[in-house]
Amino acid sequence: MDFLTEILGTEIKASIKYFKKREIIQKQGFVSKNGFYVKKGLIRSYSVDEKGKEHIFMFGAEEWIIADLESNVFNKPTQLYIETIEASEIVIFSLDYFNHDLSTKEKLQKNSILLTRRIGSLQRRVIQLMSSSAKQRYEMFLETYPLLPNRLPQKMIASYLGITPEALSKIRGER
Amino acid sequence: MDFLTEILGTEIKASIKYFKKREIIQKQGFVSKNGFYVKKGLIRSYSVDEKGKEHIFMFGAEEWIIADLESNVFNKPTQLYIETIEASEIVIFSLDYFNHDLSTKEKLQKNSILLTRRIGSLQRRVIQLMSSSAKQRYEMFLETYPLLPNRLPQKMIASYLGITPEALSKIRGER
DNA sequence: TTTATTTCTTAATCTAGATTAATAGAAAGG
DNA sequence: CCTTTCTATTAATCTAGATTAAGAAATAAA
Numbered sequence: 425m426d427f428l429t430e431i432l433g434t435e436i437k438a439s440i441k442y443f444k445k446r447e448i449i450q451k452q453g454f455v456s457k458n459g460f461y462v463k464k465g466l467i468r469s470y471s472v473d474e475k476g477k478e479h480i481f482m483f484g485a486e487e488w489i490i491a492d493l494e495s496n497v498f499n500k501p502t503q504l505y506i507e508t509i510e511a512s513e514i515v516i517f518s519l520d521y522f523n524h525d526l527s528t529k530e531k532l533q534k535n536s537i538l539l540t541r542r543i544g545s546l547q548r549r550v551i552q553l554m555s556s557s558a559k560q561r562y563e564m565f566l567e568t569y570p571l572l573p574n575r576l577p578q579k580m581i582a583s584y585l586g587i588t589p590e591a592l593s594k595i596r597g598e599r
Numbered sequence: 600m601d602f603l604t605e606i607l608g609t610e611i612k613a614s615i616k617y618f619k620k621r622e623i624i625q626k627q628g629f630v631s632k633n634g635f636y637v638k639k640g641l642i643r644s645y646s647v648d649e650k651g652k653e654h655i656f657m658f659g660a661e662e663w664i665i666a667d668l669e670s671n672v673f674n675k676p677t678q679l680y681i682e683t684i685e686a687s688e689i690v691i692f693s694l695d696y697f698n699h700d701l702s703t704k705e706k707l708q709k710n711s712i713l714l715t716r717r718i719g720s721l722q723r724r725v726i727q728l729m730s731s732s733a734k735q736r737y738e739m740f741l742e743t744y745p746l747l748p749n750r751l752p753q754k755m756i757a758s759y760l761g762i763t764p765e766a767l768s769k770i771r772g773e774r
Numbered sequence: 775t776t777t778a779t780t781t782c783t784t785a786a787t788c789t790a791g792a793t794t795a796a797t798a799g800a801a802a803g804g
Numbered sequence: 805c806c807t808t809t810c811t812a813t814t815a816a817t818c819t820a821g822a823t824t825a826a827g828a829a830a831t832a833a834a
Contacts, residue, residue, distance in 0.1 A: 473730040481726060494719025497712060503726060532707040537672060539714040544669025546721035551656060551678060553728040554761040555648040558791070577811065586729040591791055593813055733821070752781065766821055768783055 438517035443508045450492075450506035455499050459491035459519045460484070465512020466575055469504040470583070480584040483509075483572060489538075491519060510575065558587045559595050613692035618683045625667075625681035630674050634666035634694045635659070640687020641750055644679040645758070655759040658684075658747060664713075666694060685750065733762045734770050 440463070443449065450456055452472060460467065462484045469490050470480045481504055484490040495502035496519040508514075552561055562585055566573065573581060582592040615638065618624065625631055627647060635642065637659045644665050645655045656679055659665040670677035671694040683689075727736055737760055741748065748756060757767040 471726050471730065477730070479726060479729045481722065492722075493715045494722060497715045498719065500719075503723070529704055529707060532704060532711060536707060536711055536714060539711060539718060540668045540672045542718055543714060543721065544673065544675075546718065546725060547656065547667075547669060548678070549725055550721060550728065551646050551654060553725065554654045555646065555652065579811065587790095588792060589812070590793085590814085594791090597813080754781070762820095763822060764782070765784085765823085769821090772783080 438515050441514050441516055443512050443514060445508060445511050448505060448507050449514065450502065450504065452503060452505050453501050456492050456495045456502045457519055459489055459493075459496075459517050460506060461489050461515040461517065462486055463513040463515055465508060465514070466510040467506060467508050467512055467514070468580065469506045471503045472505065478583055479586070480580055483569070483576070483580075483584065485572065485575070493519070493539075496520075509580070553586060558585060558591055559598070561585050562592065562595055613690050616689050616691055618687050618689060620683060620686050623680060623682045624689065625677065625679065627678060627680050628676050631667050631670045631677045632694055634664055634671075634692050635681060636664050636690040636692065637661055638688040638690055640689070641684040642681060642687055642689070643684055643755065644681045646678045647680065653758055654761070655755055658744070658751070658755075658759065660747065660750070668694070668714075671695075684755070728761060733760060733766055734773075736760050737767065737770055 443465070449460060449467065450458070450469075464486060467484045467490060468480050469482050469484070469492070470478050472478055482490065490506055492502040492504050494500060495504075552564060556564070562581075565581065565585060578592055578596075579589040582589045585592065618640070624635060624642065625633070625644075639661060642659045642665060643655050644657050644659070644667070645653050647653055657665065665681055667677040667679050669675060670679075727739060731739070737756075740756065740760060753767055753771075754764040757764045760767065
């Protein structure tokens with residue numbers, strides 16, 4: 425839990441939980457007050473549209489934090505489901521660190537840097553979705569997350585890229 | 600400059616500059632160490648792809664901050680141009696507030712909340728781009744920014760939505 | 775005002791990727 | 805082990821939105 429305490433401090437309430445494959449950790453539609461730190465395993469966050477189609481928003485492997493920050497800070501029901509892909513060891517921590525003033529300046533600064541990094545990756549994702557073809561996005565995904573594809577079924581990669589499994593299969597055939 | 604000092608403090612170096620319509624404030628490819636607070640006017644940030652096509656990443660009207668945070672924090676060349684749409688009054692401030700420790704805890708907390716809000720809106724944008732049709736995205740844009748369309752040429756709205764002006768014109772004709 | 779430039783609209787054609795469907799392979803469960 | 809269920813591939817067809825083109829409307833410039 426080293427990395428986590430470094431950001432959040434020891435005062436933060438946190439608990440480790442063990443999940444099997446394909447267990448749902450968080451459901452769409454509720455206000456989420458928790459963050460999920462992946463100690464071991466692999467999880468994903470995704471939304472489900474009106475047609476019942478899933479869209480993977482992000483993956484979280486070891487050392488990643490998955491959380492719907494906006495839901496927490498602004499008390500909005502989360503748009504995201506969170507589910508394990510592999511059996512996982514997850515640190516569930518309370519996210520109300522904005523409200524109490526336990527945090528020190530350094531922790532807040534570290535936190536700001538993490539938030540900024542996330543903004544950066546979301547920014548790149550938006551620009552990518554607007555300006556690149558499915559094939560280009562697939563190639564960038566492979567470059568950015570070279571280790572993930574081995575652990576993921578292809579249909580999930582497709583869902584992350586915003587295309588169908590059929591389209592991804594075709595792209596892969598072309599290479 | 601009230602709103603700004605509230606977040607950044609009075610110690611922060613900042614200067615007000617006046618720009619005419621269609622002036623470039625920041626160029627793609629350079630490391631950006633500045634943030635831009637729109638006191639009056641309207642600006643946009645956009646990227647240009649290999650084919651020379653522009654993709655608007657975001658608009659900034661009064662009280663908005665536009666900045667490529669990732670470029671600043673991680674010393675990466677920015678992907679974004681920033682340009683005025685209307686004649687504008689812009690507060691340019693230095694973004695190295697992570698490095699020096701002038702900031703107080705409250706300011707850091709306020710800053711975290713701003714960052715979190717931005718993550719939320721980017722998250723919604725990514726999910727939207729993946730799961731909604733052009734028409735749906737246009738309607739959500741109108742709901743989210745009801746005052747902006749009057750101040751924007753349609754081709755810029757199209758660029759923000761990730762579609763061509765022709766496609767937007769068609770969508771508008773259908774309503 | 776007149777002319778030039780940019781923006782918007784409409785229509786025809788084209789294409790990336792969706793949808794549907796059918797088959798084969800892999801994994802999971804009994 | 806066999807059977808069931810999930811995942812990946814391939815191919816045919818369809819469609820949202822891109823591209824191209826040309827005219828109309830609006831803005832800016834002279």
